[in-house]
Amino acid sequence: MLGLVSMESSDAELVQRVLQGDVNAYGSLVSRYRDRYARYAVHMLGNREDAEEALQDAFTRAYRSLSRCEEPERFGAWLFRILVNRCRTSGARRVRRSQTFVHDEGALLNASQEHPAEQTAWREEIERALGELSADQREAFLLKYVEELGYEEMSEITGVGVSALKMRVMRACDRLRILLKEVHSG
Amino acid sequence: MENIVEELQRPVRLDDSFERRLMVRVRRLHAERRKRRGWLGAAMSIAQRPAWATALAAGLVAVVTFGVIRVRQGEHVVAANGLEPVNFVLVAPAAKSVKVVGDFNNWGLNDSALVATNNQGVWSVTAPVKAGVHRYAFVVNDKQWVADPRAPRSAGDDFGMPSSALVVEDSTK
Numbered sequence: 001m002l003g004l005v006s007m008e009s010s011d012a013e014l015v016q017r018v019l020q021g022d023v024n025a026y027g028s029l030v031s032r033y034r035d036r037y038a039r040y041a042v043h044m045l046g047n048r049e050d051a052e053e054a055l056q057d058a059f060t061r062a063y064r065s066l067s068r069c070e071e072p073e074r075f076g077a078w079l080f081r082i083l084v085n086r087c088r089t090s091g092a093r094r095v096r097r098s099q100t101f102v103h104d105e106g107a108l109l110n111a112s113q114e115h116p117a118e119q120t121a122w123r124e125e126i127e128r129a130l131g132e133l134s135a136d137q138r139e140a141f142l143l144k145y146v147e148e149l150g151y152e153e154m155s156e157i158t159g160v161g162v163s164a165l166k167m168r169v170m171r172a173c174d175r176l177r178i179l180l181k182e183v184h185s186g
Numbered sequence: 187m188e189n190i191v192e193e194l195q196r197p198v199r200l201d202d203s204f205e206r207r208l209m210v211r212v213r214r215l216h217a218e219r220r221k222r223r224g225w226l227g228a229a230m231s232i233a234q235r236p237a238w239a240t241a242l243a244a245g246l247v248a249v250v251t252f253g254v255i256r257v258r259q260g261e262h263v264v265a266a267n268g269l270e271p272v273n274f275v276l277v278a279p280a281a282k283s284v285k286v287v288g289d290f291n292n293w294g295l296n297d298s299a300l301v302a303t304n305n306q307g308v309w310s311v312t313a314p315v316k317a318g319v320h321r322y323a324f325v326v327n328d329k330q331w332v333a334d335p336r337a338p339r340s341a342g343d344d345f346g347m348p349s350s351a352l353v354v355e356d357s358t359k
Contacts, residue, residue: 023216027209034205039198052200056208063212068293126193145187146194173187180190 269314279307288322
């Protein structure tokens with residue numbers, strides 16, 4: 001019952017409860033955003049292990065500085081900004097692993113039943129191509145197309161100008177097309 | 187490109203252990219915070235004992251310098267509505283700006299930071315602060331958080347930033 005109430009609460013209400021000492025309310029916020037933001041972290045960092053670590057760290061940082069969340073009703077956006085910065089730090093510190101498997105049982109189940117092997121191969125090709133992009137281009141591409149943010153919002157999150165972001169997205173798209181075309185033609 | 191995006195937008199699900207591990211960390215932080223509040227509460231009760239509060243405050247607790255304003259300005263400041271005048275001072279000759287943020291001004295959010303004025307490298311600002319226990323820090327050049335070197339550090343860095351402990355006594359009691 002408590003869980004159901006929590007899921008229906010707004011971000012602002014949950015933040016308020018956390019600030020009043022209700023740790024379980026933070027659990028509700030974690031449940032709300034963990035999978036959604038795991039996707040970004042996995043694609044950005046290229047492997048689940050690093051992504052989980054970045055996400056754990058982002059959630060922990062957010063908890064510690066929750067009283068500084070200026071717009072509690074936009075907790076999700078605020079948390080995402082922390083995660084994007086955390087992924088940048090992680091990406092700069094570590095070498096992207098050579099093999100990038102985004103193994104997702106749920107997604108695999110949803111994949112084509114007729115050609116599951118092809119589906120998996122296609123997924124791996126995309127992840128590999130994504131890994132070939134520079135971190136800046138990958139970040140811009142994911143924010144624009146996968147997270148479907150507007151350029152103004154992207155600029156706010158990354159601190160990068162809109163025109164520079166547009167350029168990064170365009171180059172990322174061009175590069176992905178080339179890389180994936182090479183795979184298919186090869 | 188649509189096929190690529192469609193594939194990348196598929197949900198990525200984390201297993202339940204992720205949340206369990208995270209909440210262990212969060213509960214630990216919560217417990218540390220409660221413990222710290224307990225410590226600060228103890229500091230307040232000690233500081234309010236008149237017999238030895240002054241001596242202890244000089245060495246242990248951030249001192250609220252009620253007297254400074256009266257001496258400097260030659261006028262009496264009367265505490266009202268439970269607010270006490272507090273003079274924050276930081277010696278920082280190379281600084282271009284110094285602000286004071288704390289739990290009493292919502293950590294400077296929405297431009298609520300106290301702006302200190304410079305007098306030959308000695309930055310100071312006086313502001314009314316509610317009697318009680320507080321945490322605060324200086325922000326130098328709008329980016330560098332500095333704990334008050336004259337005051338005890340707040341146990342742990344609650345927000346990942348250095349901060350100091352402040353005990354404001356109610357002068358009307």
